Amino acid sequence: MRSASQILSLAFLCAAIVAMGLGGLTTSPAQAGEVPLPNIAKAYKGEQCVEPVDVMRRNHFEFLMHQRDETLREGIRGQKYSLNDCVDCHAVASPDVADGKLRTLKPFCKECHEYAAVSIDCFGCHTGAAVPGIGKQSSLPANHGDKASIAVLEAHLNAERQGGTDQ
Amino acid sequence: MNEKTMSTPETDVDTSRRNLLKGGAAAAVVTLAPGVTLRTVEAAVTGPATSAQRWGMLIDATAPEHLWDLAVEACKAEQGWGPEYNTSGKANPLTDPQWIRKVSVKDPKTGAKATLPVMCQHCAKPPCVDVCPTGASMKRADGIVLVDKHICIGCRYCMMACPYSCRSFVHEDVKNQRPHMPRGKGTVESCTLCVHRVDAGQKPACVEALNNAGSNAIIFGDLNDPNSDISRAVAKHVTQRIRADLDLEPGVHYRGI
Amino acid sequence: MAADTTVYKEIEGKGGDYYSLIGWLGVVVIAALYAVYNMEHYGHVVTGMTNAVVWGTPHVFAVFLIVAASGALNVASISSVFGKHHYKPLARLSAVTAMALLAGGLMILVLDLGRPDRLIIAMTYYNFKSIFAWNIILYNGFFVIVLAYLWMMMEKRMTPHSSKIGLFAFLWRLILTTGTGSIFGFLVARPGYDAAIMAPLFIAMSFAFGMAIFILIINVAYRGTGRPLGDVILFKMRNLLGVFIAAVLYFTVVQHLTNLYAAEHLDVQAFILMDGGIYTFLFWVVQVGIGGLFPLALLFNPATGRTCQGIAVASVLVIIGGLAQMYVIIIGGQAFPLLMFPGMEVSSSFFDGVLHPYTPSHWEVMLGLGGIAVALLIIAVGVKYLPLLPTSLSDAKIDPHHKAEEA
Numbered sequence: 001m002r003s004a005s006q007i008l009s010l011a012f013l014c015a016a017i018v019a020m021g022l023g024g025l026t027t028s029p030a031q032a033g034e035v036p037l038p039n040i041a042k043a044y045k046g047e048q049c050v051e052p053v054d055v056m057r058r059n060h061f062e063f064l065m066h067q068r069d070e071t072l073r074e075g076i077r078g079q080k081y082s083l084n085d086c087v088d089c090h091a092v093a094s095p096d097v098a099d100g101k102l103r104t105l106k107p108f109c110k111e112c113h114e115y116a117a118v119s120i121d122c123f124g125c126h127t128g129a130a131v132p133g134i135g136k137q138s139s140l141p142a143n144h145g146d147k148a149s150i151a152v153l154e155a156h157l158n159a160e161r162q163g164g165t166d167q
Numbered sequence: 168m169n170e171k172t173m174s175t176p177e178t179d180v181d182t183s184r185r186n187l188l189k190g191g192a193a194a195a196v197v198t199l200a201p202g203v204t205l206r207t208v209e210a211a212v213t214g215p216a217t218s219a220q221r222w223g224m225l226i227d228a229t230a231p232e233h234l235w236d237l238a239v240e241a242c243k244a245e246q247g248w249g250p251e252y253n254t255s256g257k258a259n260p261l262t263d264p265q266w267i268r269k270v271s272v273k274d275p276k277t278g279a280k281a282t283l284p285v286m287c288q289h290c291a292k293p294p295c296v297d298v299c300p301t302g303a304s305m306k307r308a309d310g311i312v313l314v315d316k317h318i319c320i321g322c323r324y325c326m327m328a329c330p331y332s333c334r335s336f337v338h339e340d341v342k343n344q345r346p347h348m349p350r351g352k353g354t355v356e357s358c359t360l361c362v363h364r365v366d367a368g369q370k371p372a373c374v375e376a377l378n379n380a381g382s383n384a385i386i387f388g389d390l391n392d393p394n395s396d397i398s399r400a401v402a403k404h405v406t407q408r409i410r411a412d413l414d415l416e417p418g419v420h421y422r423g424i
Numbered sequence: 425m426a427a428d429t430t431v432y433k434e435i436e437g438k439g440g441d442y443y444s445l446i447g448w449l450g451v452v453v454i455a456a457l458y459a460v461y462n463m464e465h466y467g468h469v470v471t472g473m474t475n476a477v478v479w480g481t482p483h484v485f486a487v488f489l490i491v492a493a494s495g496a497l498n499v500a501s502i503s504s505v506f507g508k509h510h511y512k513p514l515a516r517l518s519a520v521t522a523m524a525l526l527a528g529g530l531m532i533l534v535l536d537l538g539r540p541d542r543l544i545i546a547m548t549y550y551n552f553k554s555i556f557a558w559n560i561i562l563y564n565g566f567f568v569i570v571l572a573y574l575w576m577m578m579e580k581r582m583t584p585h586s587s588k589i590g591l592f593a594f595l596w597r598l599i600l601t602t603g604t605g606s607i608f609g610f611l612v613a614r615p616g617y618d619a620a621i622m623a624p625l626f627i628a629m630s631f632a633f634g635m636a637i638f639i640l641i642i643n644v645a646y647r648g649t650g651r652p653l654g655d656v657i658l659f660k661m662r663n664l665l666g667v668f669i670a671a672v673l674y675f676t677v678v679q680h681l682t683n684l685y686a687a688e689h690l691d692v693q694a695f696i697l698m699d700g701g702i703y704t705f706l707f708w709v710v711q712v713g714i715g716g717l718f719p720l721a722l723l724f725n726p727a728t729g730r731t732c733q734g735i736a737v738a739s740v741l742v743i744i745g746g747l748a749q750m751y752v753i754i755i756g757g758q759a760f761p762l763l764m765f766p767g768m769e770v771s772s773s774f775f776d777g778v779l780h781p782y783t784p785s786h787w788e789v790m791l792g793l794g795g796i797a798v799a800l801l802i803i804a805v806g807v808k809y810l811p812l813l814p815t816s817l818s819d820a821k822i823d824p825h826h827k828a829e830e831a
Contacts (some may be wrong), residue, residue, distance in 0.1 A: 072315050075216030075307055077366050084346055121541070125316055125351030127344050134346050261474040261775070270772040272765050285764070285772070294612060300556035301549040318545050321538015323478035324556050330613035332762055332774060335475050336538060339467035352467045353538030409764055413612055424765075 038111035044103060044130075046089035050080050057112075087128055088135025103130035213366060216309040221291075222360055222418060223310070223390040224374070225400050228283040229423035230384035234377055235269040235284045238385065241376030242267045242286075245361065247345040254340035264335030266358045267373060272424060281424050284373070284385075287312055287333045287358035288409060288417030295325035295334065304355075310418050311360045319354040326355060330410050333357050360418075390418065430513045430814045430821070432578075435649050437808035442648075446804060449797040456794020459787040460535045468538065471788050476780035477758045482536035484750045485792030488633065489529030489799060490563070490604055491626055492746070494597035495634020495668075497522035497570065499661075500577075501597070504590025510660060510822050513814040514642070515590075519574040520806045521638055521799075522597075523567060528799030530563060532791055555606045562600040569593045578811070601630045608753065615692045616757030621682065625675040629746065632668035635661060636742035641803060643736050645813055654819035655730070662735045666723045669742060673716045676749075692760045695779075696752060703756035706748040715745005755782055 043049075049056055051063070063081035070076040086105055093100045094107035105128035113120060122128070243249045248266055250258035267286035273279070289312045295304045296312065303319035306312045314325075314334075326334045334357045337350060344350045347363040361371035369375070374387040388397035406420035436442075462470055473480040499518035503511035511518075534540050550557045573593045576586035605626030608617040639661050646653035680697065683689040696703055719738035728734030759780045764770060770777030807813050814821070 068317060069315075070215070072313065072317070073305060073307070074214060075309065075311075075362070075366055076212065076214035078212045087346070125344060125349035125354070127342075127346070127349075129346075131346060255469075259469060260773070261476075261781075262469050264475070265774045268772050268774045268776075270764070270770060270774075270776055273769040273771075274767075275769050285776075296551075297553050298556060298610070299551050300554045300560060301545050302551040303549075318542070318549050319539065320542045320546050322546075322556065323538070324554070324607075326475070326478040327758070328611055328613055330762060331764060332476065332776065336468065336473075336478060338469040338473075338475075353464075355538070 035115060038115045040111050041090070041092045041108050043089045044092055049089075050085070082135065083122070083126060085135040087130055091128065091130035104128040105130075216307045216311070216366075218308045218310075219391060220309040221390040222289070222365060223388070223397055223401075223420065224360075224371075224418065225386040225397050225404075225406060225420045225422065226283060227384045227423055228281045228421050230382060232269070232282045234380065234382050234384050235282060237376050237380055238284050238373035239267050239269060241372045242358070245345070245364075245372035246348045246359070247343060248335075248341075248350065248356075252341045252343055252350075254342045259338065262336075262338035264337060264356060266333075266335065266356070283421060283424060285331060285333065285409070286373075286419070287360070288331055288415070288419045289358075289360055291416035291418065293415065294328040294330065298324045298328040300324065307362070311362050311365070312357075313359055313362065314355050314357065316349065316351065316354045316356070321353040321355065323355065330413055330415070431816075432513075432516065432811035432813065433815050434809060434811055435645070435807050435813060437804075442804070442808075446801065449801045449804065452790075452797035453794050453801065456535075456791045456797070459790035459794070460540075463536070463787055463791070464540065470785060472783045472785045473788075474775075474780065474782070476761075476775055477755060477782040479754055479758065480536075480782065481751075481755075481784040481788035482532045482791050482795075483754050484747060485795050486529045486532035486536070487604065487754065488747055488750045489525045489532070489795055491601060491630045491750075492633035492637050493522045493525035493529060493630075494566070494601045494604075495630035495632065496525055496638050497593060497597050498631060498634055498664075499638060500573070501590060501594040502664075504573075504587045505594045510657060513817060513822070514638075514657070516574060516577055516810075516812045517641070517645075517803075517807070518638060519570050519577070519593075520810070520812055521641060521803055522634070523570050523574075524799040524802035524806070525634075525637065526563060526566060527802060528795040528797075531798050532795035535791060536788075555603060555610050559600075559603045559607065562596070562603050566593075566596060566600055569596050597630075598627060601627045608757070613762060614757060615683075615689050615763060616696070616753075616760055619679065619682065621675065621679045625672075625679055628668065628671040628675045629749065632665065632672045632742055633746040635665045635668055636739040636746070639665060639739045640736060640743075642817075643732065643739075645807060646817060649813075651813070652816045652818040652821075653732075654817055654822055656819045656822045657817050658732065658735060659730070662723050662729060662738075665735075665739065665742065666720060669716055669720050669723075672749075673712070673720075676712070676716075688763075688766065691763075692757075695760050696756055700756060700759075703752050703759065707752045707756075710748035711745050711752060714741050715743075715748060719745070758782075 051059075056063075060081075064083060064086075067079050067081040068083070070079065071082075083105075090108040091103040091105045092107050093103050097104045097106055105126075106123055109120065109122075109128075243266075246266060248264050250263050253259070253263070267284055270283055270285045272281045272283070289306075289310055291306075291310060293304070293306055293312050296306050298304075300322060301318045301320060303315045303317075304312070304325045305315055321336070323336055326332075326336060334355050336355050337352050340352050341350050348359070350356055361369075361373075364371060370378070370387045374385045377384050386397045386400050388395035390398055390401065392398055393402075401420055404422050406422050407424050408417045408420055471480060497518055499511050500515035500522075502508045503515045534543055537543070546560055550560075552558070569589065570593055573586060573589045576582040576589055602623040605623040608614075609620055609622030611617045639658075642653065642658075642661075645651075680693060683693050696707055698704060700707075719741040722728045722734050722738040722741070725734075728737075759782060761770075761775075761777050761779065764776060
């Protein structure tokens with residue numbers, strides 16, 4: 001009986017090795033075990049994040065956690081790293097959320113967090129939905145504010161100049 | 168979900184009420200041309216809350232009863248609680264949260280009656296804070312008692328400890344939470360004294376609703392400031408506090424119970 | 425102390441009985457996990473709990489098991505601390521039973537949290553003013569100390585030192601049960617709880633429940649394996665159980681008498697003792713009658729107290745009575761309305777001033793039974809893979825000078 005069970009487990013082991021080997025042969029090295037890189041949505045508005053992108057990628061959770069404690073527990077408000085400001089710029093519409101009718105932060109966060117297999121429970125309570133006035137960028141024009149502002153300003157100045165020559 | 172009451176930090180900074188940090192980095196709005204404004208995105212940083220203030224309320228229980236319904240509705244709208252916020256869409260009276268409620272009191276011997284709103288009493292010595300294992304149940308320096316839902320594990324010991332039944336447990340999934348008041352299944356919540364409004368120099372929603380209806384039945388203010396309306400009123404009338412025998416020093420005072 | 429000549433040996437654990445026991449316990453545990461999945465997925469709205477009765481059936485089972493855990497360590501303490509060498513052979517199983525019951529109880533407690541996924545927060549954020557936070561430390565410490573104690577008892581080189589850690593474990597378990605009782609004793613808001621007597625009451629309860637469970641486990645283990653179990657050790661445990669039941673009854677009487685004296689507590693006492701419906705029934709009939717007086721009668725009546733069956737039945741009754749007592753304390757204490765305005769009639773949409781209904785949901789019962797199953801599973805697996813049980817507990821083994829008439 002002992003030998004029978006040994007043979008069985010040996011057979012299983014062999015099958016597993018063969019299966020792995022076949023798997024390795026049939027998939028190209030690029031595909032093997034690689035998850036596609038996150039495809040991060042462009043910010044809805046805003047020109048520049050509160051920190052350089054690499055700093056944000058590495059440390060955003062520390063900024064957020066530190067500030068959440070200061071805001072909630074100490075009553076310090078209006079500091080730099082606000083989740084609502086994240087929502088303001090980075091909330092994007094996605095077919096996954098409310099059939100694409102609502103801009104929320106979830107699709108933006110999801111990309112990297114799924115890639116890195118880090119689960120967050122922010123959205124258990126925070127909706128992450130963009131509403132008017134939620135953040136500091138809110139009243140700026142959408143799609144990268146400063147450029148848009150400058151374009152409007154230039155147009156205005158041009159119009160003024162032309163108006164001036166007309167007179 | 169339109170936030171009428173939500174004000175942008177840039178436009179609603181009441182510097183007289185709050186100490187500014189970071190050298191008054193208040194936002195500036197520079198008009199370059201008609202219709203073209205440049206705004207600094209750095210808003211004013213306010214706080215921290217300090218013990219120089221002690222926020223409190225004085226509730227006049229002799230006021231007409233319908234006012235309390237008004238206060239409850241204002242709270243629901245401001246903070247986003249009630250059965251309509253259940254994802255299931257179903258009302259469950261035994262489990263749905265109530266941050267503020269209208270309580271009727273009757274003396275069985277004399278038949279005398281009073282009706283009053285009861286919400287978190289924002290005790291100076293809050294039992295809910297004492298019993299919380301993680302420190303999620305907390306009191307701010309200015310006396311506002313809050314639940315830090317980031318570290319609430321949902322053990323409900325604070326609900327066992329509160330003598331006023333002022334805390335609710337979120338029993339099911341909720342939706343359409345307010346940006347300033349995130350709420351979620353499995354944690355405990357209660358009246359925040361509209362801390363987000365108070366920090367912005369405004370009154371709590373229930374107080375404002377009564378004011379808008381022409382009533383002063385709830386006076387909100389700083390009990391530490393001898394010149395505030397509430398301090399004057401508290402100095403003038405003998406006030407009552409619910410379960411004063413427990414000596415928890417609630418920030419919510421009543422008169423006429 | 426005489427040299428310990430006891431031979432400990434793992435049980436065979438090969439028969440169909442053993443595997444069906446493991447299988448059934450496994451089924452109960454899986455059912456409990458399914459219940460937890462539902463409670464977490466849909467929220468506690470699927471349970472019987474409300475905003476007024478916030479601790480429900482899971483807490484009844486959990487607190488019962490946690491209290492019983494510290495009581496189950498008694499047998500080991502009696503041998504190590506009080507030098508009663510008759511109990512020495514049972515000390516290993518006593519330690520394992522204590523840890524197993526605590527693990528089962530804590531599992532229920534943790535899985536009934538609103539956010540069990542945040543358990544790590546409970547371990548990393550401490551509010552030292554909270555008796556609950558202290559209990560987390562006490563429970564974790566209990567595992568460490570009892571594990572060390574067990575190792576010292578099982579490791580020959582360390583055995584001479586095991587009595588020192590045994591004393592430490594004994595003190596720790598007293599503090600632990602004091603802490604558990606104080607979870608209720610420290611609630612100033614609740615007239616049903618707020619009393620220092622909760623701590624000694626819980627200690628008495630722990631002695632009784634732990635001993636009852638231990639007697640049953642010994643019975644099952646020795647009958648199941650066919651190893652000899654003599655009357656001497658059984659009757660000694662019977663006597664202890666009798667004393668502990670009497671102690672629980674005594675503290676219960678004092679608890680209610682003290683409260684009856686205070687006018688402000690009269691209403692809640694009248695509720696529990698007279699017109700509380702299910703709570704009054706559970707108190708008088710199940711807790712006091714079936715779980716207290718009846719087992720006492722069984723244990724000290726020569727006709728039943730000298731039979732293995734009689735002692736086992738009494739132990740089962742103590743466990744049933746203990747669960748009823750927990751139900752009355754935990755849920756009865758919450759069902760009675762808070763006195764926001766003493767002497768006044770109070771009403772509101774939030775059910776102020778009315779008795780709060782509570783009906784256990786099947787999910788909560790499944791979770792509670794799952795905790796018991798986990799505890800039994802740990803013991804069943806433990807005795808199979810570790811030399812915990814003496815090969816014999818015959819009278820000759822327990823007490824070589826034993827005379828037949830002694831018992």
